[in-house]
Amino acid sequence: MGIESLDQKIAKQQEKLNQLKAQKQAALAREKAKQKAQERKDDTRRKILLGSYLLKKMEDEAEKQKILAEINEYLTEDRDRKLFGL
Known part of the structure; x- marks a missing residue:
């Protein structure tokens, strides 16, 4: 076997390695995206x-007033506060 044919074999194997690395990266990216979507x-x-x-x-009036008071302290945006009549 000549040096040239060995160099060609090395180049083919290097290309195959690069393809496998790219496949691994793509699989990891898909898994990460899937996990994020599930979260x-x-x-x-x-x-x-x-x-x-x-x-x-909030069907109980006493609880409703208590919850609305807590929400009133929590919400800062006017548009959010309007949803609860605050």
């Missing part, structure tokens, strides 16, 4: 469930 979904679901819980608690 966002979980966060949204938590917010919906907490909101539902608070709305249920």
Whole structure:
């Protein structure tokens, strides 16, 4: 085997290695994006469930006033405050 054919083999193997590294990077990026998407979904679901819980608690007038007082302290944006009539 000549040096030239060995150089060609090395070049082919190097190209294959580069392709495999690129595939690995793409797979890692997909997995990270998938994980981020699931975290966002979980966060949204938590917010919906907490909101539902608070709305249920607000059926009691005493609890409603207590919750609205806490929300009044928490919210800073006028447009958010309007949603709750504050």
